[in-house]
Structures are given as structure tokens and as C-alpha cells.
Amino acid sequence: MGFLDTLIKKSKQAIGYVVVLGVFNSLLNGGLLIFINSTIAGKPFPVFPQYNWLIFIVIVTASLVCSRYFQAYMIRLTNNILFDFELTILTKLRHASYEDFESLGNEKVYTAINDTKVLAHAPEVFMNAFNAFVVILCCFGYLFWIAPLGAAFVLLVMAALLVFYIVRNKAIEADLNRQRDLQNVYYKHLEDLLHGFKELKMSIVRNLSIFDNFLIKNREAGRNISIGTSVKYMDNELIGSYSWYIVMGITMFVLPVMFHLDIAKTSAFLITILYLIGPIAIILTLVPTYTAVKISVQRLNVFDSMLDALDSHTAATVNLAEEPFDSIRFEGVSYRYDKGKEQGFHLEPFDLAIQRGEIVFVTGGNGSGKSTFGYLLSGLYRPYSGKIYLNDREISDKNYVNYSDSMSAVFTTNYLFNDNYDGFELTAANEQLSEYIELMDMGKILKLDGEQKTLGKKYSKGQQKRLALIYALLENKEVIVLDEWAAEQDPRFRRYFYQQVLPLLKEKGKTIIAITHDDDYYDCATRIIKFNYGKIVSDSPVYAGKVVEN
Numbered sequence: 001m002g003f004l005d006t007l008i009k010k011s012k013q014a015i016g017y018v019v020v021l022g023v024f025n026s027l028l029n030g031g032l033l034i035f036i037n038s039t040i041a042g043k044p045f046p047v048f049p050q051y052n053w054l055i056f057i058v059i060v061t062a063s064l065v066c067s068r069y070f071q072a073y074m075i076r077l078t079n080n081i082l083f084d085f086e087l088t089i090l091t092k093l094r095h096a097s098y099e100d101f102e103s104l105g106n107e108k109v110y111t112a113i114n115d116t117k118v119l120a121h122a123p124e125v126f127m128n129a130f131n132a133f134v135v136i137l138c139c140f141g142y143l144f145w146i147a148p149l150g151a152a153f154v155l156l157v158m159a160a161l162l163v164f165y166i167v168r169n170k171a172i173e174a175d176l177n178r179q180r181d182l183q184n185v186y187y188k189h190l191e192d193l194l195h196g197f198k199e200l201k202m203s204i205v206r207n208l209s210i211f212d213n214f215l216i217k218n219r220e221a222g223r224n225i226s227i228g229t230s231v232k233y234m235d236n237e238l239i240g241s242y243s244w245y246i247v248m249g250i251t252m253f254v255l256p257v258m259f260h261l262d263i264a265k266t267s268a269f270l271i272t273i274l275y276l277i278g279p280i281a282i283i284l285t286l287v288p289t290y291t292a293v294k295i296s297v298q299r300l301n302v303f304d305s306m307l308d309a310l311d312s313h314t315a316a317t318v319n320l321a322e323e324p325f326d327s328i329r330f331e332g333v334s335y336r337y338d339k340g341k342e343q344g345f346h347l348e349p350f351d352l353a354i355q356r357g358e359i360v361f362v363t364g365g366n367g368s369g370k371s372t373f374g375y376l377l378s379g380l381y382r383p384y385s386g387k388i389y390l391n392d393r394e395i396s397d398k399n400y401v402n403y404s405d406s407m408s409a410v411f412t413t414n415y416l417f418n419d420n421y422d423g424f425e426l427t428a429a430n431e432q433l434s435e436y437i438e439l440m441d442m443g444k445i446l447k448l449d450g451e452q453k454t455l456g457k458k459y460s461k462g463q464q465k466r467l468a469l470i471y472a473l474l475e476n477k478e479v480i481v482l483d484e485w486a487a488e489q490d491p492r493f494r495r496y497f498y499q500q501v502l503p504l505l506k507e508k509g510k511t512i513i514a515i516t517h518d519d520d521y522y523d524c525a526t527r528i529i530k531f532n533y534g535k536i537v538s539d540s541p542v543y544a545g546k547v548v549e550n
């Protein structure tokens, strides 16, 4: 279900209850106003005049209880909507394919989370405005009842002032948009400053340029617009608040002369006008809220449609991970980053079969398509054309999740998690863990005190890769995909990895597909597949340590 559907569904459930409560409370407020005005005018309540103080307490208490229920209900409703939105975002992201996640980008996820907050508060703002509107209606009903011409005059003056205020606020909006554009550019340069700090420290020209030509210029423009808009805002707010004095002045000095209002009616008008300040301020917040909600809905719809298209990719699961691995077969598989627009890189259609127990090295120059192939192999990318079979079972949208789950992978840009999501036993009692730590020569660095959530993150690049491989091995999957795993290892460990670790893993029944540039160790593979400009140009077995070219 989309965000707007959830919002409408939840709001619909609430609307009856909230309207009844809101209208009742507003009527109580209106009643209170009439009660106060009548008492000031020396006209006690017609029923039980001697108990007027009690009636006053009853109305105030009823209004308090009503307001309390209304506010508490809206708090619960807002938080329930927010919870549903957060769940929708997380669920959609969890089911998204890697390709769509890549095209979506992290910022869109953060923006969507912020947009859901705006949207979740919308029912509260609109219901408050509705209640304020009922109070305003009651107040004007009362004014028209006591002096229709005077009330019409006040209504006219207030409407004119309101239109003036709204038109001025609209003019500020254009400045705010310019401010937002500048802010986006500022964040981009700030990102360059924070992520490229090392690179900036290494060049005086670069360092000066980012500050003088970009950051400072942007901030100067931002400051000037901000001063302008803030002054305009301040003027508007002053006009807004002082407009009330205009209305009160007219009530005190013009209405008694023009419409012959006596003191009792003039004071009733004045108190009612004071009473109107709060509700009208609430109605005024509707304008910016409406704009913010409109923008958020548009952005969330885009986010929704981008991820909805993918939900179908992971509709159901068939468990492939539990079957013993036999083979992976590619039939006429191709891949395009541009999805058929004839531009950009594409992998030409290829056939390939990888059997259990093989150690396959995937080689080729930079940009030849090795990592793209690695993503296809591990199920993160889905073929543009052709089919993939695992153990002779065709992989379809329904079992892609399980296909990926049937293997472990360490990618070039691997990520070590902050928590033990796999539920590994990270203690010295785990013999398998101790064995892998030793295999990766990490015994001196990794201390297993039994309390840790993870084995840590603050390691050198090579150590992080070793740790990632330890985690991958702990998964006990039969197929392991490695993308330039040994690139960051020192020469001694690299040799040890190719000549001892890989054969040991093969002995344990693992099938390894390693993307590599390490041609010194091609003899450690059982097969070498070479890519060139998106094509497999050779597929050679290795016999007795020699690559047999075909």
C-alpha cells in the first residue's frame, strides 16, 4: 500500500470520531464566549442564574476533557501513521533489487523519511484547522446575532487584511525556493569538503578554490537571501499582529458611530475578536502546511513508484539454499546498464557453466565487465536477456532471493556491519571461528572476549577484507564469490591466500569464483575466464599449474 493510501485509510477511520469531538469542543468554546460576554454585560445565564459559577466550571471542565481526548487521539493517530510509513519504507527497501537501490540513491531514502514526517502530521494540522474554523464560525455567528451590519463590516476588514497577508507570504516563497536551491548546492560542496578532506589538505589551489569560489560564495548568497526573507517575514508577522489592532480600533471607534453599537455590544465584539486571534493563527498555518504536504506527496509518489516496480521481483521464495550445490549455468545471458538504449556499457550474450569444486578466476582489463559479471553471478543484477540455472533449476523472479542466498560474496567495496545480523557465535568457544581467524592470520588482532556484537571495524583495508572473508566462511555456503579480494593483501599473504587458502577451501568442498588481476597466481585456479570489452574472449582450463589456451 502506498503512502497516500495509508494516510487516507487511517484518516478515514479517524475522521468521524475526530469531527464529532472537534465540533463538540468548538461549540463548548463558543458557548464559553457567549457566557463570558453575557456575564460582562450583566446578563446572567437564563437557567439557574444563582449557579452561574458552576455552569462556567462545567463548561470549562468539559472543554478541557474534550481537548485532552482530541489531542491524545491525534498524537496516537500521527504516531501510528508515522510507524506505518516507516514500515512501508523499510519493507520496500528490503525487497528492492540491488539495481533499483543503486539507481535510487541514499539521499532519496533520507528525503522520503523526512517527507513521511510532514505527511504524518498533516491530519493533525488539518483537524486543528477544522476545529479552528468551527470556532471562527461560532464567533461570527454570535457577532451577526448581536449586530449583523457591524459583523459584516468586521468580516470584510478581516478578510481584506488576511488576503494582504497571504499575498505577501506567497512573495516570500520564491525567495525560499532560491534559498533551498543554494542549500542543496552547499551540501554538495560540503560533502566534497568532508569526504575529500585528505585530498583538499594535499593541494593549496584546491583548498582555496573550494572555499573561495564555492563554499564562501554560496554562503554569502545564502546569507543575503536569508536576511531579505527574514526581514520580509518579520514585516509580515508584524503586519499580521498589528492587523488585530486595526480591527480592534475599528470596533472601538468606527462601529459605535457607524452602526450605533452600545458599550455592551462593543465590548462583546472586542472580546470575540480577541477570542478569534488563536483560531485564525491556526488557519494561517494551513497555507505553508498545504504546500509542504503537496511537495512531500509528489516526492513520495516518485519514491513509491520506483520501489513498487521492484516488489514483484521478490514476490515469493523457493528454497534453493538448502540443496547441495551442483552447478550454475548461464544461457544467452546479457546485461545492459542502460536497459536497452544502445548507450553505455553492456555485457554481450554469453553461455557458461560452473561446476561444483571449481576454482574459477575471472580476469580482464579495467572496465571489461568482470564486476558486472560478478553481480549477475551473485544475483544482485538480473540479466537483460537469457537465463540462469542453479542445479538445472531456472532462476526466476520468484527465487532470486534464494539464489543469492545460496552463495557468499565479498565485494570490492565490502561493508562490515555494526551488529551481528547473522547471529554468529562470536566467542572463543566457536571452533570454526577460531579456525578461520587462524587461517586469515588475524589471531593477534581479533580478541574474542565473548561480549562483542561484532569483531570490530577499525582495521586496515587488507584486514577488513580478511574479516569479511571470515564472516563469509562462517555462513557455510558452498559457493563463494570474491571480487579482487587479494588486491589489498601484502605479497606474503597474497601468495599464502592463493597457494594455501584456496586449495584448502576447495578441499572443504567450496566452489570459488574469484575476480582477479593477479596473473602470477593463475596456476592456482582450475579455470580462467577472460573478459574484454563486455565479452568473454577466452575460457581456459588449468592443468598441472598451466593455463591451457583454447
Ligand SMILES: Nc1ncnc2c1ncn2[C@@H]1O[C@H](COP(=O)(O)OP(=O)(O)OP(=O)(O)O)[C@@H](O)[C@H]1O
Pocket (backbone or CB within 6 Å): 102, 337, 344, 345, 364, 365, 366, 367, 368, 369, 370, 371, 372, 373
Ligand atoms: N552503475 C553503473 N551504471 C552504468 N555503467 C556502469 C555502472 N557500473 C559500471 N558501469 C560501467 O560498466 C563497465 C564495466 O564495469 P565493471 O565494473 O564491470 O568493470 P571491471 O572489469 O570490473 O573493471 P575493474 O577491473 O576496473 O574493476 C565500465 O565501463 C563502467 O563504466
